[in-house]
Amino acid sequence: MATRILIPTPLRPFTDKKDAVEAEGTTVGELLADLTTKHPGLKAHLYNAEGKLRSFVNIYVNDEDIRYLQKEQTTISPGDTVSIIPSVAGGAPAAEAPAALPELTKDDFKRYSRHLILPEVGVEGQRKLKAAKILCIGAGGLGSPVALYLAAAGVGTIGIVDFDVVDFSNLQRQILHTTNDVGRSKLDSAKDKLLAINPGINVVLHNAALSSENALEIFKPYDIVVDGTDNFPTRYLVNDACVILGKPNAYGSIFRFEGQASVFATKEGPCYRCLYPEPPPPGLVPSCAEGGVLGVLPGVMGCIQATETIKLIIGAGEPLIGRFLIFDALKMKFRELKLRKDPDCPVCGTHPTVTKLIDYEEFCGVHAAEEPVSGTTTEITSVDLKKRLDRGDVLTIVDVREPHEYEINKIGGSRLIPLGDIPKRYVELDPSDEIVVQCKSGGRSAKAADFLRSKGFTKVLNLTGGILDWIDKVDPSQPKY
Amino acid sequence: MPETGKQTLLVDAKIDGEIRRHGEETYPHECCGALVGSGNRVTATVALPNTTEEGPRRRFMVRPSDYRVAEQKASEIGGDLLGFYHSHPDHPARPSQYDLDHAWPTFAYIIVAVAAGQSAAMTVWYLKEDRSAFDEGELNGN
Numbered sequence: 001m002a003t004r005i006l007i008p009t010p011l012r013p014f015t016d017k018k019d020a021v022e023a024e025g026t027t028v029g030e031l032l033a034d035l036t037t038k039h040p041g042l043k044a045h046l047y048n049a050e051g052k053l054r055s056f057v058n059i060y061v062n063d064e065d066i067r068y069l070q071k072e073q074t075t076i077s078p079g080d081t082v083s084i085i086p087s088v089a090g091g092a093p094a095a096e097a098p099a100a101l102p103e104l105t106k107d108d109f110k111r112y113s114r115h116l117i118l119p120e121v122g123v124e125g126q127r128k129l130k131a132a133k134i135l136c137i138g139a140g141g142l143g144s145p146v147a148l149y150l151a152a153a154g155v156g157t158i159g160i161v162d163f164d165v166v167d168f169s170n171l172q173r174q175i176l177h178t179t180n181d182v183g184r185s186k187l188d189s190a191k192d193k194l195l196a197i198n199p200g201i202n203v204v205l206h207n208a209a210l211s212s213e214n215a216l217e218i219f220k221p222y223d224i225v226v227d228g229t230d231n232f233p234t235r236y237l238v239n240d241a242c243v244i245l246g247k248p249n250a251y252g253s254i255f256r257f258e259g260q261a262s263v264f265a266t267k268e269g270p271c272y273r274c275l276y277p278e279p280p281p282p283g284l285v286p287s288c289a290e291g292g293v294l295g296v297l298p299g300v301m302g303c304i305q306a307t308e309t310i311k312l313i314i315g316a317g318e319p320l321i322g323r324f325l326i327f328d329a330l331k332m333k334f335r336e337l338k339l340r341k342d343p344d345c346p347v348c349g350t351h352p353t354v355t356k357l358i359d360y361e362e363f364c365g366v367h368a369a370e371e372p373v374s375g376t377t378t379e380i381t382s383v384d385l386k387k388r389l390d391r392g393d394v395l396t397i398v399d400v401r402e403p404h405e406y407e408i409n410k411i412g413g414s415r416l417i418p419l420g421d422i423p424k425r426y427v428e429l430d431p432s433d434e435i436v437v438q439c440k441s442g443g444r445s446a447k448a449a450d451f452l453r454s455k456g457f458t459k460v461l462n463l464t465g466g467i468l469d470w471i472d473k474v475d476p477s478q479p480k481y
Numbered sequence: 482m483p484e485t486g487k488q489t490l491l492v493d494a495k496i497d498g499e500i501r502r503h504g505e506e507t508y509p510h511e512c513c514g515a516l517v518g519s520g521n522r523v524t525a526t527v528a529l530p531n532t533t534e535e536g537p538r539r540r541f542m543v544r545p546s547d548y549r550v551a552e553q554k555a556s557e558i559g560g561d562l563l564g565f566y567h568s569h570p571d572h573p574a575r576p577s578q579y580d581l582d583h584a585w586p587t588f589a590y591i592i593v594a595v596a597a598g599q600s601a602a603m604t605v606w607y608l609k610e611d612r613s614a615f616d617e618g619e620l621n622g623n
Binding site for chain 1: 610
């Protein structure tokens with residue numbers, strides 16, 4: 001079946017000056033292949049070095065651009081007319097941006113062969129990955145799989161912000177780090193692992209606690225930020241800095257058996273504040289250190305963040321923009337919520353009120369909740385508690401943690417009333433007794449103490465630093481978690 | 482194709498003025514338009530909208546639909562589409578790598594430099610058949 005192809009003026013020298021020629025094929029791809037076999041001079045002008053149609057070459061079947069049909073797989077019916085229509089583009093020399101993509105080396109072709117044969121990635125996509133600069137906030141549970149997979153995928157520059165050292169309690173999920181790394185800086189440990197996987201990439205270390213003072217400067221050189229933080233102040237900070245700088249935020253978070261993921265702060269999509277304009281009251285949402293987390297969960301969520309990051313870089317598929325993914329590992333179910341950009345959002349709305357970075361600790365009310373009020377009689381240290389117990393003082397020690405935590409370690413003689421049960425079980429306690437409340441590190445017990453005082457208990461002391469401090473200073477024989 | 486030396490494009494004072502004026506009007510953004518005529522003589526210009534999404538200060542883009550408009554105009558006045566013109570605001574009238582990457586063969590590409598709102602040098606360029614570079618042509622006012 002011969003199909004008529006209309007040839008634009010600049011290509012007519014290659015078709016014997018004819019403005020229409022005929023070629024055979026059942027799809028646009030076949031048709032063009034036949035056309036360039038019959039008129040080989042056309043090839044260099046229609047296709048680039050990688051054999052893809054040039055971006056300024058438009059192929060229409062009748063009046064439809066094949067980009068909106070099935071591209072080169074668009075089928076041709078008898079009687080169809082195919083037109084090659086130029087877009088004409090150019091620009092001033094100072095605009096050499098977007099900078100030329102780096103070339104792939106011989107080794108790159110071997111290493112990335114499974115990417116290169118995916119039409120959605122191909123040579124061009126792999127070159128985009130090589131050119132990409134991605135910043136991981138944190139080299140912990142989420143940051144580990146993100147950085148490992150981005151390194152393996154050939155992302156040219158991976159920056160990591162962290163200031164922590166590797167602890168035994170990290171190893172259950174932070175797969176960047178090994179037992180031998182305990183005590184080392186997470187950044188050094190991460191760099192070793194990433195370069196071991198892929199020595200061809202550039203790993204940039206930012207040894208700092210991310211803050212309003214340094215965030216914009218750290219973010220600036222990067223294309224996409226991957227948020228793997230474990231606390232609200234940093235999460236809002238990352239969001240706001242991404243909105244201000246116009247950089248997408250591949251977001252993920254984890255708690256116990258549940259994970260969340262989305263892509264925030266793109267030009268067209270919502271940001272984290274469109275979803276959560278205000279942080280939760282301090283202490284309401286426990287951290288992973290308090291509430292626990294399934295070790296493999298950050299693996300699942302981090303891989304989703306890495307996938308979204310790669311999709312953004314190569315421009316493939318449907319990004320998780322305006323969609324909020326919730327994963328339940330126990331039920332093994334994904335749910336998806338639609339998110340809309342909030343026109344009244346204080347950061348990304350039409351009339352933003354937050355145009356520079358603020359004090360996020362204050363915004364999230366962290367100071368008030370976490371800083372123990374020292375020098376008052378509402379707190380007691382582990383050492384003082386031990387002294388008083390040894391002296392024979394009668395103290396009621398109330399452990400407000402969960403039963404499974406209580407199984408791991410406890411202060412001898414303490415009684416267990418989980419924080420959530422306090423409102424209905426506080427009547428079991430005698431307001432005239434001297435009570436010491438205690439949890440893992442002092443946050444939950446401070447809330448229990450406040451509650452008891454509000455019910456008329458006057459002699460309530462909070463154990464500063466919780467059982468962790470007790471084990472450190474008084475009873476090192478017990479395990480920590 | 483030129484037999485010897487530079488390819489010449491004939492652009493009279495009226496056409497020259499139209500291109501310059503368009504470049505000054507859209508400054509500091511780039512202007513773009515089509516060149517219509519026959520043989521190597523430009524007899525009309527067709528001003529086209531700059532539809533680039535990459536910032537019109539440094540880029541221009543003629544959509545396929547506007548390309549069709551230009552071809553239609555050419556056939557209405559019994560001429561051919563000879564090429565396109567665009568401006569380089571505050572930059573010399575020399576083609577960029579970006580111009581080269583997006584160029585079509587046989588078309589004449591006129592570039593007019595517009596410095597601080599005033600049109601300056603005007604040049605014409607033709608893509609080499611192997612796409613490796615542009616050959617500079619000669620603008621002749623006859």
